[in-house]
Amino acid sequence: MRRYDPSEIEPKWQAAWEGEGLSLASEDPADPRPRFYSLDMFPYPSGDLHMGHAEAFSGGDVVARFAAMQGHNVLHPIGWDAFGLPAENAAIKRGIPPKQWTEENIEQQRRSFKRMGFSFDWSRQFNTCDPEYYRWTQWLFVKFFERGLVERRSSPVNWCPTDATVLANEQVVQGKCERCGSEVERRDLIQWFFKITEYAQRLLDDMEELTGWPERVLTMQRNWIGRSDGATVTFRIDETGDEVDIFTTRPDTLWGVSFFVFAVEHPLVQKLAEAAGTWDAVQPFVDQVRSTPSTMREEAETTDGVALGVHAVNPVNGEMVPCFVAPYVLMEYGTGAIMAVPAHDERDFRFARAHDLPVRIVIEPVGASLDPDAMTEAFEAEGAMVNSGPFDGEASPGSIGKVAQWLDGQGLGRASVTYRLRDWLISRQRYWGAPIPIVHCEECGEVPVPEENLPVLLPEDVDFRPGGDSPLARHEGFVNVACPRCGEAARRDTDTMDTFVDSSWYYLRYCSPHDEERAFDPRAVARWMPVAQYTGGVEHAILHLLYSRFFTKVLHDMGMVPFSEPFPRLMNQGQVIYGGASMSKSKGNIVEPMPIVERWGADTMRLTMLFAGPFEDDIDWKLVAPDPDRPPGVYGWLGRVWRVVHDSAAEGGRDESVPLQQLTHRTIKGVTEDLERFRFNTAISKLMTLTNVMTTEAREGRGVRMAAVKLVQMIAPMAPFIAEELWREVLGHDESVHVSVWPVFDAALVAQDQVVMVVQVNGKVRDKIEVSADISEDDARDLALASENATRAVGGGEVARIIVKAPKLVSIVVK
RNA sequence: GCGAGAGUGGCGGAACUGGGAGACGCGCCGGAUUUAGGAUCCGGUGCCCGGAAGGGCGUGGGGGUUCGAGUCCCUCCUCUCGCACCA
Numbered sequence: 001m002r003r004y005d006p007s008e009i010e011p012k013w014q015a016a017w018e019g020e021g022l023s024l025a026s027e028d029p030a031d032p033r034p035r036f037y038s039l040d041m042f043p044y045p046s047g048d049l050h051m052g053h054a055e056a057f058s059g060g061d062v063v064a065r066f067a068a069m070q071g072h073n074v075l076h077p078i079g080w081d082a083f084g085l086p087a088e089n090a091a092i093k094r095g096i097p098p099k100q101w102t103e104e105n106i107e108q109q110r111r112s113f114k115r116m117g118f119s120f121d122w123s124r125q126f127n128t129c130d131p132e133y134y135r136w137t138q139w140l141f142v143k144f145f146e147r148g149l150v151e152r153r154s155s156p157v158n159w160c161p162t163d164a165t166v167l168a169n170e171q172v173v174q175g176k177c178e179r180c181g182s183e184v185e186r187r188d189l190i191q192w193f194f195k196i197t198e199y200a201q202r203l204l205d206d207m208e209e210l211t212g213w214p215e216r217v218l219t220m221q222r223n224w225i226g227r228s229d230g231a232t233v234t235f236r237i238d239e240t241g242d243e244v245d246i247f248t249t250r251p252d253t254l255w256g257v258s259f260f261v262f263a264v265e266h267p268l269v270q271k272l273a274e275a276a277g278t279w280d281a282v283q284p285f286v287d288q289v290r291s292t293p294s295t296m297r298e299e300a301e302t303t304d305g306v307a308l309g310v311h312a313v314n315p316v317n318g319e320m321v322p323c324f325v326a327p328y329v330l331m332e333y334g335t336g337a338i339m340a341v342p343a344h345d346e347r348d349f350r351f352a353r354a355h356d357l358p359v360r361i362v363i364e365p366v367g368a369s370l371d372p373d374a375m376t377e378a379f380e381a382e383g384a385m386v387n388s389g390p391f392d393g394e395a396s397p398g399s400i401g402k403v404a405q406w407l408d409g410q411g412l413g414r415a416s417v418t419y420r421l422r423d424w425l426i427s428r429q430r431y432w433g434a435p436i437p438i439v440h441c442e443e444c445g446e447v448p449v450p451e452e453n454l455p456v457l458l459p460e461d462v463d464f465r466p467g468g469d470s471p472l473a474r475h476e477g478f479v480n481v482a483c484p485r486c487g488e489a490a491r492r493d494t495d496t497m498d499t500f501v502d503s504s505w506y507y508l509r510y511c512s513p514h515d516e517e518r519a520f521d522p523r524a525v526a527r528w529m530p531v532a533q534y535t536g537g538v539e540h541a542i543l544h545l546l547y548s549r550f551f552t553k554v555l556h557d558m559g560m561v562p563f564s565e566p567f568p569r570l571m572n573q574g575q576v577i578y579g580g581a582s583m584s585k586s587k588g589n590i591v592e593p594m595p596i597v598e599r600w601g602a603d604t605m606r607l608t609m610l611f612a613g614p615f616e617d618d619i620d621w622k623l624v625a626p627d628p629d630r631p632p633g634v635y636g637w638l639g640r641v642w643r644v645v646h647d648s649a650a651e652g653g654r655d656e657s658v659p660l661q662q663l664t665h666r667t668i669k670g671v672t673e674d675l676e677r678f679r680f681n682t683a684i685s686k687l688m689t690l691t692n693v694m695t696t697e698a699r700e701g702r703g704v705r706m707a708a709v710k711l712v713q714m715i716a717p718m719a720p721f722i723a724e725e726l727w728r729e730v731l732g733h734d735e736s737v738h739v740s741v742w743p744v745f746d747a748a749l750v751a752q753d754q755v756v757m758v759v760q761v762n763g764k765v766r767d768k769i770e771v772s773a774d775i776s777e778d779d780a781r782d783l784a785l786a787s788e789n790a791t792r793a794v795g796g797g798e799v800a801r802i803i804v805k806a807p808k809l810v811s812i813v814v815k
Numbered sequence: 816g817c818g819a820g821a822g823u824g825g826c827g828g829a830a831c832u833g834g835g836a837g838a839c840g841c842g843c844c845g846g847a848u849u850u851a852g853g854a855u856c857c858g859g860u861g862c863c864c865g866g867a868a869g870g871g872c873g874u875g876g877g878g879g880u881u882c883g884a885g886u887c888c889c890u891c892c893u894c895u896c897g898c899a900c901c902a
Contacts, residue, residue: 685839763883813882
């Protein structure tokens with residue numbers, strides 16, 4: 001018998017599969033198989049494969065291969081999320097163009113993916129920095145623009161002075177740029193936004209359709225959208241007559257308002273301060289706060305703030321309360337101004353105590369009363385409304401709806417809803433992205449580039465190092481252009497799009513990846529979409545997944561796709577960490593997958609990941625594979641599989657024992673169920689048990705041939721190379737194991753005829769008796785009472801009760 | 816602070832609806848064998864008492880429901896993740 005040598009068999013089969021077109025999805029309309037779109041989140045091509053890729057794609061590949069063996073026509077595509085800041089910064093550091101750096105990485109990763117044996121349909125591969133792709137990203141931008149879902153407007157944003165670009169909030173870590181470490185500045189800049197907030201409610205409502213999503217991801221999206229129900233109430237400024245709307249979730253506390261607060265960016269602040277003659281004092285405060293990055297503000301003193309010198313009139317009781325400006329009120333949320341009720345809001349309470357402002361109780365706890373002077377914190381719990389005019393005695397917070405209705409009737413306000421979700425800032429002042437396809441014309445304004453002129457090519461002869469402006473702005477040939485509408489001299493927009501725009505529709509492109517006429521073929525999309533199973537990292541729980549859902553809904557509204565949710569089923573793999581911490585260069589704890597693959601084989605790499613624990617849990621590589629010079633545990637198992645399958649081929653058709661047949665079919669049932677539920681670790685343990693029993697059977701001279709056939713098939717989705725070698729070379733099949741039909745279990749063999757019945761006395765196991773599976777309750781009881789061990793445990797005690805759950809258990813209760 | 820999840824042997828982990836805790840694997844201990852192969856095969860391995868039979872204890876701590884709790888309820892502790900002045 002040959003030794004199991006992965007380095008010999010794995011490259012051989014990879015080449016064979018590619019030659020046979022094994023992983024190509026079929027577009028043949030006569031193909032009767034149901035379609036199955038198995039999608040993995042596409043990788044960012046920076047460097048070679050890392051452990052996270054190995055983990056995620058190993059899981060995704062099991063899904064795809066398993067579905068194929070179960071008779072599906074599988075689409076399992078791969079591509080590259082190739083634009084973006086990491087590529088650009090790496091290219092700058094190495095002094096080579098981002099395009100070159102990206103292409104080299106793609107080449108490297110492609111080799112490694114193939115070496116890992118992932119069953120991708122390589123014929124559909126694309127990358128997002130290819131003009132043939134970003135042409136359609138730009139086209140979609142234009143479509144969104146024409147629908148009024150794109151807007152260019154001024155907004156306070158995070159600006160990194162070193163990288164010279166705006167940053168997304170998630171690229172700012174504790175007030176510093178996550179890449180260069182510079183202090184991020186807050187600037188008001190004109191930027192492009194996608195109006196995702198218009199879809200806030202639908203993004204929330206349609207989560208009901210996402211029945212195959214992890215609960216925590218749904219929760220994160222729900223929190224991110226952040227719906228709040230409450231009321232908008234209009235206050236009047238006494239000194240100037242200005243009317244100011246506030247949003248509150250607690251209109252039931254309106255009678256307890258004792259001051260009023262504006263955000264520093266609120267447009268009325270300067271006017272009001274000037275009217276009151278306090279601007280000299282207010283202005284420095286406002287300027288100082290405004291120059292503090294938003295991420296730093298929360299660390300500022302929570303009680304900071306200055307008086308404006310004007311008063312707001314409470315519409316429900318006509319009271320005049322002083323107005324302040326304070327950073328704890330955010331311009332981005334609600335209306336940028338609040339009514340302050342210190343008795344019943346913790347933040348207002350802190351502010352009130354610091355500024356010596358009155359605290360007025362309008363909600364009393366049931367059966368108690370509050371003393372405003374003695375309170376050390378706000379009372380935010382349930383209670384009864386007091387000092388609240390017509391609502392005295394009403395239960396709070398149950399009264400919120402009634403108060404809102406009453407406000408509406410009085411013309412003082414109305415019930416309203418606010419979302420935390422902000423519009424999506426998509427423009428970047430960087431080079432390596434899809435240019436925004438807009439021309440700025442003095443006459444015509446913002447003019448989208450017509451479809452026939454797309455793509456707006458990203459010029460390659462650009463000094464792309466970050467400077468004081470967008471790199472594209474320095475390229476005269478790019479910037480100067482005739483207005484597509486009037487033909488006069490005009491200027492191109494010089495920003496590029498956030499890479500999350502590229503990745504918001506790539507799953508549609510896979511359905512018709514080489515279509516030169518349109519972004520995607522609607523018929524192909526209707527055939528394959530929605531995605532049957534989406535697999536990827538939980539780090540995309542909000543951004544990518546929310547944006548993709550948004551894109552799909554917009555396209556649905558445009559009549560371009562027949563569904564409104566792209567990914568009804570989602571699975572997040574865990575992270576691969578080392579020694580309790582994420583792997584990183586600075587910690588020096590990076591383990592590379594490819595050297596392990598070279599040494600022990602891709603099958604061992606894949607199985608080690610899959611066997612380490614539940615797919616969605618983190619894997620600590622230090623604990624799972626502690627000694628880098630020893631093969632991971634699954635390698636030894638593959639050796640046993642190798643030997644027992646060879647034995648089976650040499651045995652010459654001996655009979656298999658009934659227990660082995662039963663175990664084989666029970667294993668088929670269990671593994672099938674496990675693979676359907678991403679329970680790879682328990683699937684592997686069942687296959688190990690089968691292997692162990694087969695080894696014993698073979699040693700004792702009984703047949704194992706049928707068991708070997710099933711074993712090889714069941715291993716195939718997880719360890720595709722060894723399965724193929726054994727299937728074709730040892731078991732003698734002509735066609736690939738990966739197109740063989742997934743084994744089906746025989747119910748008669750799965751049914752147990754004999755089971756072990758447990759006898760408990762006072763809850764403790766005292767005996768185990770082998771019984772027939774269809775034993776009657778009476779027989780079970782009699783058998784248990786006859787048990788010597790049970791009788792001894794009962795001693796002389798009086799049997800008070802006997803619980804019989806035939807055939808599993810008899811429980812004897814003794815007084 | 817708010818939200819979500821998790822605490823099981825030396826380690827990774829298993830245990831579907833309450834019913835044999837520790838499957839499977841790693842590691843370790845003992846043995847066999849050898850064609851010295853990143854070997855293989857057999858046995859053992861939660862802790863404590865015992866030669867064994869057997870017994871006691873045991874799923875983060877405490878309490879409860881139940882004939883019976885890793886699983887359900889209350890409470891406390893610890894850890895991980897997400898959000899974080901959201902009115």
